[in-house]
Amino acid sequence: MPIHALKAACSQCNLQELCLPLGLTEGEIQRLETLASTRRKLKRGHHLYRTGAPFEAIYAIKTGFFKTDVLMEDGRDQVTGFQMAGEILGMDGISLEAHSCNAVALEDSEVCIIPFAQLEQLSSEIRTLQRHFHKVMSREIVRDHGVMMLLGTMRAEERLAAFLLNLSQRFTARGYSSAEFHLRMTREEIGSYLGLKLETVSRAFSHFQDSGLIGVQQKHIRILDSAGLKAVLSRTSPPVAAIPIAAA
Template sequence: MLSPAAGSAIVVRQSSRAPLAGAQPSARCSGCAMRHLCMPQGLPAEDLPRLEALICGARKVRRGESLYRSGDRFDSLYAVRSGSLKTLIVNRDGREQITGLRLAGDALGLDGIATDVHAFSAVALEDSSICTLPYAALKTLCRESGTMQDRLHRLMGDQFNQEASQMMVLGSLTAEERVAAFLLDVSSRNWQRGYSQAEFRLRMSREDMGSYLGITLETVSRILSRFQKRGLIDAQGKLIRICDIEGLQTV
C-alpha cells in the first residue's frame, strides 16, 4: 500500500525560469491551517519568529504552471500552503512519468539538495499557494536549532520512505491493488488535513494516475468502473466517494 505522505515541509525556491509573481508579503506559520504538518513539533517559541522571517512569502502558482523544472538550479525548499501539485520527470522518449502527488502541508524541492539541481519538475494541478524558504538560510537556522535540524532530517527520511513505498507498489501489486492503494492513500492524507476521508476530489487526471501507478489510462478507467459496480466507490468525474473502505482495503 502507498504510505500516507508524511508531514510536509517548509519550502519554496523561486524557479530560474519563472518569476515570483503574485508573492504575498508574508506567510505566517502561526496562522496556517497546515502548521500541524509543516511545523517542527516542540519548536521553541522564540524560534518561531525566526522561522517565519525566513519565509519569502506565499507564491501563487496557477493550474498547469511549473513551480520549478528538472534542471533548474536548487536554492530553496517549498511547502504547499493550499492546493496540490504533481512531481514528474520526462523519460528519454519524451513521455512524462509522474513521481508524486503533493497536497497542502507537503514538502517540495528536496530532490535538489544532493546536486544543487532539481531532478524533477513540480506542476500545479490546481491554483495553489506555496511557501518559500531559502535553503542557505534554513541551514543556518538548523545549526542554531536542534529542533529545526531534526525536522529537516525527518523530511529527508520521509521522502526516502515514500519513494521506497512507491517502488513496492509498482513492483509487487496488481493493477487493482495499485488503484485501491492510491485511493486509500489520498483518503488517509485528506483525513490528516481535517477533510473528509470518504469523499474527495481527485486533482490528478486518470492519465496522471496511470503514469503514477505504472498502468494505462484505460486500465485506470476500467478498474474505477469495476470498483463502482462492486459498491466500493462512487465516482462522478473527479469526485470520489468511498462507499466501502474495508472492502477497498481487502482488494
C-alpha cells in the same frame, strides 16, 4: 510570476503541525517565519520548477495540489508523486544543486518559499528544526520505497486501491472528508504514477464502482466501503479473478 512578501505567519498557519516541528518556542517560530516570509502563487498548470533549474529553495505547500514528474530523453515520463497542503517540495534538487524533476500545480496553489541556505543555517542553530528536516527527507525516502513496492509487486486494482486509501488518509489528516473527495489529476496522470495506462485506471474505477466499493463520477470520488478497499490490497492469492457467481 507573482511573489508576495506578505508575512508567511507560520505561527498562524493552520498547517503548522504538518509542516513544522512540534516543540519550537515562539521565538524560534518567528525566526522561521522571517526565513519563509516569501510566498508564490501558481495558476493551475504552471510549473513551480522544472528539471535542470538551479536549486535554491524548498517549498511548503500552503494551498493547492501539485504533481512531480520525471522525463526520459525518449519522451517517456513518470509521475513520481502528488503533493498537497502541508507537504514539502523540492528536496530532489539538493543533491546536484539543480532540480531533477518538474513540479506542476494541478490547481491554483500557493507555496511558502524556504531558501535552502538559510534553512541549513537556521537548522544548525535549532536542534529541533534540524531533526525535523531530516525526518521530512527520510519520510520521502520511505514513501518512495512504498511506491516501489506498489509498482514492483501489486496488480492494477491493488495499486488503485492503495492510491485511493492513501489520498483518503491524507485528506483526513487535513480535516477534509475521508470518504468523499475531488481528484485533481487526470486518469492518465494517475496511470503514470501507478505504472498503468489510463484505460486500465478507468476500468479499475468502473469495477470498484460495480462492486460497490466506491462511487465515481468523473473526478468526484466517494469511498463507500473502505474496508473492502483494504481487502483488495491484502488479498493473498494472485489468482482469484472474478468469483463464479455471475457467470452465464
